[in-house]
Amino acid sequence: MEDYILRATAADGAIRAFAATSKNTVETARKLHNTTPVATAALGRLLTAAAIIGTTLKNEKDLITLQIRCEGEIQGIIATSDSKGRVKGYAFNPECSFAEQYPGKLDVGGAVGAGTLTVIKDIGLKEPYAGQIELISGEIAEDLTYYYAKSEQTPSAVGLGVLIDVDETVRQAGGFIIQLMPDAPETVIDALEQNIARTPYITDLMDMGKTAEEILDMILGNLGVKITDKMPMEFYCSCTRERVEKALISIGAKELTKIIEEDKKANLKCHFCNKDYAFNEDDLNKLLAEATER
Numbered sequence: 001m002e003d004y005i006l007r008a009t010a011a012d013g014a015i016r017a018f019a020a021t022s023k024n025t026v027e028t029a030r031k032l033h034n035t036t037p038v039a040t041a042a043l044g045r046l047l048t049a050a051a052i053i054g055t056t057l058k059n060e061k062d063l064i065t066l067q068i069r070c071e072g073e074i075q076g077i078i079a080t081s082d083s084k085g086r087v088k089g090y091a092f093n094p095e096c097s098f099a100e101q102y103p104g105k106l107d108v109g110g111a112v113g114a115g116t117l118t119v120i121k122d123i124g125l126k127e128p129y130a131g132q133i134e135l136i137s138g139e140i141a142e143d144l145t146y147y148y149a150k151s152e153q154t155p156s157a158v159g160l161g162v163l164i165d166v167d168e169t170v171r172q173a174g175g176f177i178i179q180l181m182p183d184a185p186e187t188v189i190d191a192l193e194q195n196i197a198r199t200p201y202i203t204d205l206m207d208m209g210k211t212a213e214e215i216l217d218m219i220l221g222n223l224g225v226k227i228t229d230k231m232p233m234e235f236y237c238s239c240t241r242e243r244v245e246k247a248l249i250s251i252g253a254k255e256l257t258k259i260i261e262e263d264k265k266a267n268l269k270c271h272f273c274n275k276d277y278a279f280n281e282d283d284l285n286k287l288l289a290e291a292t293e294r
Helices: 023-033 037-054 108-112 141-151 186-198 202-207 212-223 241-250 253-262 281-293
Strands: 004-010 015-021 063-070 076-081 086-091 100-102 115-122 129-134 156-164 170-180 226-232 266-269 276-279
Touching: 004 212, 015 037, 015 212, 023 037, 023 086, 023 170, 037 063, 037 076, 037 086, 037 108, 037 141, 037 156, 037 170, 115 141, 129 141, 141 156, 141 170, 156 202, 170 186, 170 202, 170 212, 186 212, 202 212, 241 266, 241 276, 241 281, 253 281, 276 281
Parallel strands: none
Antiparallel strands: 004 015, 004 226, 015 170, 063 076, 063 115, 076 086, 115 129, 156 170, 266 276
16 A cells, blocks of 8 residues: 555544555665664654645645754654655664663654754745754654644644564554644544544554544544545655755865865765765766866
8 A cells, every 4th residue: 555644624624634654655764774673663753744744835845854853872863845745864873773662662762862853844935944842752743742832832632653563674654643723612622632542552553454544533533524635655855966966066176176186086875865876086077177167
């Protein structure tokens, strides 16, 4: 089954909701970065969240970036998504080997530790909007819930999960974000809180065969849930050799000359997809000529 994201409303518009199934996306990230189980779980949660939040962007070129910088062994995680469910990301330390919190439960919070979560929205303004909070648990879903409450004053329930199989591949992955709109009635708030409290972990639900549609129905079915959109989700990196060439040209003729004289070559790797770009001396001299002309 391909990954996808659902957008929905409930309680006559008093609630907006999102749910995603992201197994293939997270497995792609695992393969690209050769992540350990706990790094896969942490990165997968952030990728899923970024893709969901990306669907709230209005324009094709808008981007959302979720950035965690932390003191734990994983050191940091970044995930970036556009408005079409195309997401990419990486963990600073993909070899993070933090132990299980208890059998069957990876200690993502322990691997992350203390730190900050920054949400950056690039929506075509002169400067991107950025909001930042101190991490409250490192479990990512709880931190995003806190971010929405503190930085955007939007009461939200966030559930994110990645289930790792015995062979360290991704067995299940997904997430949801449920948000109350301004002036939501108290009866709706109370009903939603009760529904959320009864909802099992999302990975448990998915491992039982529940789809994103069924999970939304479990949480919001008694509040009149209406699915308004379904869109694909995938791991996608937009890096190209041409873009890397432009980056090399941008460092200037002086730095390029230094690289040619000292190394005779350059090898650059994309952090997001791990693709290598190799440039020999002839390649660099051509780029130097272009840099000199500017």
